[in-house]
Amino acid sequence: MKQSLENKSILLIISGGIAAYKSLELIRLIKKSGANVRCILTKGGAQFITPLSVASLSEEQVYTDLFSLKDETEMGHIRLSREADVIIAAPASANTIAKIAHGRADNLASTTLLASDKPILIAPAMNPEMWDNEATQGNIQMLEQRGITMIGPAKGDTACGETGMGRMSEPEEIFGALLSFFYERPLKGYKALVTAGPTYEPIDPVRFIGNRSSGKQGYAIASALFEAGADVTLVSGPAALPDPVGINTIRVETADEMLNACQSALPADIAICTAAVSDWAPKDNKTSKIKKRRNHTPPAISLKENPDILARLAKDSPNRPDLVIGFAAETEDILDNAREKLARKNCDLMVANEITEAENVFGADQNHVHLVTLDDSEEWPRASKKTIARKLVVRIAKHINNPKNNKENTLNVRRIEAAE
Ligand code: C5P
Numbered sequence: 083m084k085q086s087l088e089n090k091s092i093l094l095i096i097s098g099g100i101a102a103y104k105s106l107e108l109i110r111l112i113k114k115s116g117a118n119v120r121c122i123l124t125k126g127g128a129q130f131i132t133p134l135s136v137a138s139l140s141e142e143q144v145y146t147d148l149f150s151l152k153d154e155t156e157m158g159h160i161r162l163s164r165e166a167d168v169i170i171a172a173p174a175s176a177n178t179i180a181k182i183a184h185g186r187a188d189n190l191a192s193t194t195l196l197a198s199d200k201p202i203l204i205a206p207a208m209n210p211e212m213w214d215n216e217a218t219q220g221n222i223q224m225l226e227q228r229g230i231t232m233i234g235p236a237k238g239d240t241a242c243g244e245t246g247m248g249r250m251s252e253p254e255e256i257f258g259a260l261l262s263f264f265y266e267r268p269l270k271g272y273k274a275l276v277t278a279g280p281t282y283e284p285i286d287p288v289r290f291i292g293n294r295s296s297g298k299q300g301y302a303i304a305s306a307l308f309e310a311g312a313d314v315t316l317v318s319g320p321a322a323l324p325d326p327v328g329i330n331t332i333r334v335e336t337a338d339e340m341l342n343a344c345q346s347a348l349p350a351d352i353a354i355c356t357a358a359v360s361d362w363a364p365k366d367n368k369t370s371k372i373k374k375r376r377n378h379t380p381p382a383i384s385l386k387e388n389p390d391i392l393a394r395l396a397k398d399s400p401n402r403p404d405l406v407i408g409f410a411a412e413t414e415d416i417l418d419n420a421r422e423k424l425a426r427k428n429c430d431l432m433v434a435n436e437i438t439e440a441e442n443v444f445g446a447d448q449n450h451v452h453l454v455t456l457d458d459s460e461e462w463p464r465a466s467k468k469t470i471a472r473k474l475v476v477r478i479a480k481h482i483n484n485p486k487n488n489k490e491n492t493l494n495v496r497r498i499e500a501a502e
Contacts (some may be wrong), residue, residue: 088116090264093166093200095191096136101173101207101250102240108172108253109139112260114218120162121145122191126175148190159190163198168263171195171209172233172333173250175220182230183221191500203263205233205256210246223447225470229305229327233259266331267311268479273404274312275350277391279319282335283363285383286372290335290420293358294444297321299409300356302471304329307352310475315347319357337388344391352478353403355392355429358411363388393427407474410434410454420454430456433474453477 083427092112096105105127112119121136133144133482145162163169171191178191181206187193195202201270203265212218213235226232234251250257278300282290297318304316305326316331317340331342339361344353362385372381396406406429410420420434432454437444450464462470 083278086115087112087260087264090117091166092117092119092260093122093162093169093194094119094140094177095122095124095169095171095174095195095233096127096131096433097124097171097173097175097178097191098129099173099175099207100130100346102127102130104250104253105172106139108256109136111253111257113139113141115257115261118142120166122162122194124178124189124191126177126349127173145190148188148193159194160197163194163200166200168201168203168260169195169198170202170203170205170256170260172205172256174204176206176208176212176215179204179218179225180498183224184371190494196342201229201231201263203231203233203256203259205237205250206248207250208235208248209240209242209458210248212245213248214246226305227326231259231263231309261414268483269307269352269475270311271341272312272352272482273350274304274307274314274352274354275344275347275395276307276316276353277315277318277340277344277355277359278304279321279323280358281319281337281340281360283337283360284335284367285364286368286370288371291360291364292320293360295319295321295358296445297323297350297356298447299449299467299471300354302467303354303356303474304331306468306471306475307354307478309472310479314354315350317343317357319359337391341389341391341394344395348395348401348403350403351482352405352407353392353395354407354409354474355395356409357391359391360388362386381399390427392429396428398428398429405430405478407431407433407478409433409435411437413437417452417454417459418470420452421456421459424454424456442450 096102102338109119120142121140123136134143181192182195187196194410233256235247236249236251237247238249239245240248278294279297280295282292284290304314307314308328314329316329318333334340365384365386392402392408408429410423410432412419416434420432424432434452434454436450448464449467449470451462453460
């Protein structure tokens with residue numbers, strides 16, 4: 083069956099930017115595909131294209147005003163959102179993005195977005211400096227954490243004469259993203275288990291042994307799996323990140339709790355262990371705070387080994403997920419070390435992080451990884467953890483949907499064509 087948007091309702095928000103002219107083509111593509119498209123044109127947007135062009139192409143009234151009595155009685159901001167299957171902001175200016183990030187409601191577009199209970203897609207368009215600005219990047223990160231899908235922007239020449247990131251994606255690409263939003267769920271019906279964050283191993287009621295893991299990569303992978311249609315359980319150690327949208331998030335503290343939560347989440351088709359599980363835990367967790375006493379030598383903490391969750395999940399057993407992926411943070415000989423771990427822990431793929439002083443990935447938003455199998459490796463250049471997560475999920479989907487793969491096969495990157 084050919085994919086189309088037949089009978090879908092799209093609410094398109096067109097904000098200020100020269101890329102607004104491309105939205106006219108987007109409206110045409112959406113209409114041609116059988117969907118109904120209602121448009122909100124902001125004041126800025128109306129500086130670049132006219133309400134008449136938008137109305138002619140969408141064959142609908144164009145909504146511009148928050149306080150227009152006529153619009154509010156006929157179709158207020160709440161109804162505009164409720165009657166849509168999805169809301170897409172294209173172009174989304176830096177200003178509109180900032181408003182969504184901070185919950186502003188000072189025009190029809192921002193009020194509708196704030197009042198929305200619908201999935202939101204955003205196609206940013208702006209000058210490269212504005213895109214690179216920390217304020218915009220912070221806002222984008224906030225939106226992504228809330229489950230809003232970004233389309234682009236693309237790299238290239240912009241209308242202001244500068245070159246860089248900030249061009250709005252082409253209408254065909256935005257239309258394609260809309261199609262995949264409705265149809266492409268390559269992991270639909272699959273169950274995925276992700277571990278993320280550090281573990282805290284208590285010494286006494288106030289002290290613990292922990293580590294610097296932020297959980298960002300694992301959370302991004304959980305979200306990307308969810309976007310791809312998987313039913314995701316995220317078992318997270320203490321991380322300062324909100325529960326990702328649509329994901330069953332189980333919060334734990336210790337390695338033992340993480341192992342129990344993972345075992346309760348089985349069976350699963352895919353397991354991805356990104357957690358930085360503490361290798362050791364204090365042998366006895368004191369029930370009262372260890373006192374610091376004058377002239378006493380510091381207390382000795384004896385340690386016991388923690389369970390290796392990845393190795394337990396990957397152990398051959400009827401419950402073993404079809405695909406088990408580990409992460410290995412390495413400072414040297416990263417490929418050899420990752421491969422040794424892969425073999426020892428019986429997993430199918432290791433994603434190896436390079437930890438050098440210059441490339442400290444703990445807490446960072448970017449990552450630089452190598453995909454390592456028993457007989458192969460592939461380097462992925464530095465990119466946002468979100469991008470790495472999406473690329474990894476493309477690989478997983480290709481592996482899972484490849485009839486040649488079965489429980490005995492391991493993921494062989496050579497056999498799978500490049501994701502992008
Ligand atoms: O041995 P190392 O800690 O470097 O291995 C890293 C991989 O093993 C990661 O995927 C991590 O989540 C997993 N791991 C685990 N349980 C442990 C130690 C590591 O799941 N106790």
